[in-house]
Amino acid sequence: MAYIQQLLKGLIDPIILSLINQLPMYGYQIKKESEQRTAGYLKMKGGTIYPSLTRLERNGLVASRWKRTGKRRGRRYYQITEKGRQALSSSLAEWHDLCTAINKLTGEAGSCADTSQ
Amino acid sequence: MAYIQQLLKGLIDPIILSLINQLPMYGYQIKKESEQRTAGYLKMKGGTIYPSLTRLERNGLVASRWKRTGKRRGRRYYQITEKGRQALSSSLAEWHDLCTAINKLTGEAGSCADTSQ
DNA sequence: TACAATGCCTTGCATTGCAATATATTATAG
DNA sequence: CTATAATATATTGCAATGCAAGGCATTGTA
Numbered sequence: 001m002a003y004i005q006q007l008l009k010g011l012i013d014p015i016i017l018s019l020i021n022q023l024p025m026y027g028y029q030i031k032k033e034s035e036q037r038t039a040g041y042l043k044m045k046g047g048t049i050y051p052s053l054t055r056l057e058r059n060g061l062v063a064s065r066w067k068r069t070g071k072r073r074g075r076r077y078y079q080i081t082e083k084g085r086q087a088l089s090s091s092l093a094e095w096h097d098l099c100t101a102i103n104k105l106t107g108e109a110g111s112c113a114d115t116s117q
Numbered sequence: 118m119a120y121i122q123q124l125l126k127g128l129i130d131p132i133i134l135s136l137i138n139q140l141p142m143y144g145y146q147i148k149k150e151s152e153q154r155t156a157g158y159l160k161m162k163g164g165t166i167y168p169s170l171t172r173l174e175r176n177g178l179v180a181s182r183w184k185r186t187g188k189r190r191g192r193r194y195y196q197i198t199e200k201g202r203q204a205l206s207s208s209l210a211e212w213h214d215l216c217t218a219i220n221k222l223t224g225e226a227g228s229c230a231d232t233s234q
Numbered sequence: 235t236a237c238a239a240t241g242c243c244t245t246g247c248a249t250t251g252c253a254a255t256a257t258a259t260t261a262t263a264g
Numbered sequence: 265c266t267a268t269a270a271t272a273t274a275t276t277g278c279a280a281t282g283c284a285a286g287g288c289a290t291t292g293t294a
Contacts, residue, residue, distance in 0.1 A: 001279055003208070005251050006127025007215050009281085010120060012251070018223045028272050038218040047252050050274055055250090073259050073272065091120070092223060098124050099216065101155040106135045106209060118248055122282050126250085129282070145241050164283050167243055172281090190241065190290050 012044065012052050013061075014091040017084055020062055024079040027053060053078055061087050129161065129169050130178075131208040134201055137179055141196040144170060170195055178204050 019030055027049050034042045056062045061084035068074045080088070136147055144166050151159045173179045178201035185191045197205070 001251085003127060003211060004215070006280070007211065009126035009250060010123025011215075011219065015219070015222050022224075026272080027274090031272095034222060037221050041214065041218050042222070045252055046273070047254080047275080048250085051250080051252095054274090075272070094120055094124065095219070097158065098121065098128075101158050102128065102132070102212070104154050105132050105151060105159070107139075118282085123249070126281060143241080144243095148241095162283055163241085163243075164245090164285080165281085168281080168283095171243095192241070 011095075012048055013056060014088060014095065015042075016049065016052050017056065017061060017080060017088045017091070020078050021080045021085065021088055024077050026075040026077050028075075056084070059087075060084075128212075129165060130173060131205060131212065132159075133166065133169050134173065134178060134197060134205045134208070137195050138197045138202065138205055141194050143192040143194050145192075173201070176204075177201075 015034065016030055019025060019033055025033065027046070030049055031044055031046070034044055053062065053064070057064055057078070061081060062078045063081055064076050064078045066074045067077050132151065133147055136142060136150055142150065144163070147166055147170075148161055148163070151161055170179065170181070174181055174195070178198060179195045180198055181193050181195045183191045184194050
């Protein structure tokens with residue numbers, strides 16, 4: 001198992017939540033967006049994204065609906081809920097705290113992400 | 118399971134490696150040091166630290182030796198190896214890359230940790 | 235004499251990213 | 265027209281690891 005996959009544990013849900021928060025998206029779009037925005041660094045697989053979306057919806061953090069554009073195959077669009085926004089905010093706060101702790105332990109560098117989300 | 122535990126996946130080994138790199142330590146000392154340096158934020162349990170140390174030693178990233186001070190019970194001290202230093206360096210680089218990616222995806226903030234280790 | 239703190243260690247659970255795979259549709263190249 | 269790639273969703277089961285829970289032994293202290 002690649003090391004990056006371990007580091008990503010617990011981060012996929014907030015990442016997806018954050019993307020959806022900026023704009024409602026469907027699964028494949030999330031995959032492409034995250035790849036582009038990180039210059040190919042983050043390549044999430046279908047076996048990662050869809051279970052995550054299912055999880056988020058089961059917990060009430062996102063809501064989905066089918067949408068057909070012309071004769072195209074339907075896509076399932078996901079949008080964040082109010083509960084999701086709160087969860088995202090607290091997730092990012094936790095992430096920030098963790099970064100602070102890591103910096104303290106490994107030798108100080110700079111802050112990581114702000115909590116003003 | 119607490120959320121922080123998910124975020125820590127893959128980070129415990131580098132954290133411990135980093136602490137040992139600064140100063141050879143024994144398990145319980147690692148626990149106390151990490152608690153103090155993060156003002157009580159990071160409380161690693163024995164069930165986390167000892168398996169990690171075993172793992173690190175099995176992979177040749179640390180080496181251990183018993184030491185008795187006076188009539189005190191023996192302590193197992195761990196010190197980093199050359200291989201361990203390289204692994205630490207690459208782990209921190211990965212961590213830095215990840216932080217950069219997260220920042221890009223969640224809305225930009227600042228860098229996380231530098232790689233000059 | 236208790237009790238807390240120190241110090242090491244093991245077992246098994248909970249969680250989750252993803253490889254592998256399946257299915258269906260659409261666009262494009264040969 | 266046909267084959268291939270890209271798009272799009274979804275499931276199954278594996279691999280990895282933090283830690284809760286517990287056990288054990290020693291030392292300091294109230």
